[in-house]
Amino acid sequence: MRVFHPILIVAAALLAVFLQARWNFPRLWLSVQIDLLPGLMVYAGLSAGLATVTLLAVAGGLCFDSLSANPTGVSVLPLFAIGLAIQRQRHLILSGQTYAQWVLGLAASAIAPVMVLILLKTLGRDPIVGPGSLWQWLVASLAGAALTPLYFRVFGRLERALCYRPFYETSFRPDREIQRGRH
Amino acid sequence: MRKAHYIALGFVLLLTLGLLRFPDRADPHVKPAVASLFVPLFGLAGSVERLAGRTSQALTPKRKLGEENERLRRENAELRMRLVQVEEAARENDRLRALIGWARSAPWKGKPARVIARDPANWWRSLHISLGRRDGVAVDAVVLTPEGLVGRVVEVSELRSRVALLGDPACRVAVLVMEGRQVADNGVISGSASVTDSSMVELSYLSPSREVKPGQSVLTSGLGGVFPKGILAGQVIYSHPIEFGLYKKARVKLAVNLDRIEEVWVTTP
Numbered sequence: 305m306r307v308f309h310p311i312l313i314v315a316a317a318l319l320a321v322f323l324q325a326r327w328n329f330p331r332l333w334l335s336v337q338i339d340l341l342p343g344l345m346v347y348a349g350l351s352a353g354l355a356t357v358t359l360l361a362v363a364g365g366l367c368f369d370s371l372s373a374n375p376t377g378v379s380v381l382p383l384f385a386i387g388l389a390i391q392r393q394r395h396l397i398l399s400g401q402t403y404a405q406w407v408l409g410l411a412a413s414a415i416a417p418v419m420v421l422i423l424l425k426t427l428g429r430d431p432i433v434g435p436g437s438l439w440q441w442l443v444a445s446l447a448g449a450a451l452t453p454l455y456f457r458v459f460g461r462l463e464r465a466l467c468y469r470p471f472y473e474t475s476f477r478p479d480r481e482i483q484r485g486r487h
Numbered sequence: 488m489r490k491a492h493y494i495a496l497g498f499v500l501l502l503t504l505g506l507l508r509f510p511d512r513a514d515p516h517v518k519p520a521v522a523s524l525f526v527p528l529f530g531l532a533g534s535v536e537r538l539a540g541r542t543s544q545a546l547t548p549k550r551k552l553g554e555e556n557e558r559l560r561r562e563n564a565e566l567r568m569r570l571v572q573v574e575e576a577a578r579e580n581d582r583l584r585a586l587i588g589w590a591r592s593a594p595w596k597g598k599p600a601r602v603i604a605r606d607p608a609n610w611w612r613s614l615h616i617s618l619g620r621r622d623g624v625a626v627d628a629v630v631l632t633p634e635g636l637v638g639r640v641v642e643v644s645e646l647r648s649r650v651a652l653l654g655d656p657a658c659r660v661a662v663l664v665m666e667g668r669q670v671a672d673n674g675v676i677s678g679s680a681s682v683t684d685s686s687m688v689e690l691s692y693l694s695p696s697r698e699v700k701p702g703q704s705v706l707t708s709g710l711g712g713v714f715p716k717g718i719l720a721g722q723v724i725y726s727h728p729i730e731f732g733l734y735k736k737a738r739v740k741l742a743v744n745l746d747r748i749e750e751v752w753v754t755t756p
Binding site for chain 1: 492500524528603611654682
């Protein structure tokens, strides 16, 4: 499991970026492309180690930028900041609760694009932003929130399907068994 | 924060700063290398789509295919007739140009390409096409469809290219506003008019003294040296003066639906 988990998460990031670039229907229906990576980062932050969070931020951010007009590397830092913040506070978060996953997904999907836009403006780029961006931000945040609990379900199933169940020691000891009858 | 957190943060900060500090050096090398990871996925998606297309073709009734075949035959014959006329007009044009000593305008050649991906970010307008350096595509190659102008190539790798679409800050086009066969004004398509509607772009630097009316066609002017003259970009929806009346702006509806294009033509030398 220790090896499979990071591989699964990075493979999911690659697939998420591919889906965003390939399937255009959210843009045709809602004029918004939904970002799938912040929700995935919430899952990684709550269930994986720091190395996996870093790997996901670097691999996911670079993959996203490679298919976008973004300067290379601009998406890495926002993703990592989200992952690091969640990873540091995860002992306080009820990560099994759907509501907590939803709220964290909403916050991550709302913060990530804002941070990227701030970085782009700082770099002197001229992204297309206007009053309609507010609509895009709202829809993308809500969609990210709705998708985050799904990541937990899907990865939970994959984990059960691909990995060995952990072996727990039982409290039963044969030498302390009460033997009934004559001895 | 634990020591490991500091190390990870330092690593990510150094990597990001390194990449963003030298974008001209990093982008041409890192982007194609990372994007090459997607080549098998794009190939697989293309194969699945082709298979679906063939399956739907196989399921189409023979009668319908026959009708379509007949319609295409007629259209082909009409287009051949038109080609003969156009070739004769081009020869005449060349003769007249030679008579008055004008330079012959160089005809451009095109290659068809498939749209394989779109920009995953909401704040850029770009797409990826299935032709690259191997197919003779170069930066600044013009991308168009039979309906009109689409954009220009801004990044080329071996197997694919990225196209900045009309309305993207990386694709500014010098254009003419036409009133019938007369030039009503000239300006520059400078950016997107709406974040959520990719079919609307803004036309700037129109003369405040000239009248630009709804319905007038907008064609490339050939100025700037990237876009050949005479390609249809769209139609004027309305115009308005900007503050202090220095120049006028107009909103243009593009001739091509950029959200739905699947195939384009790329000009090659």
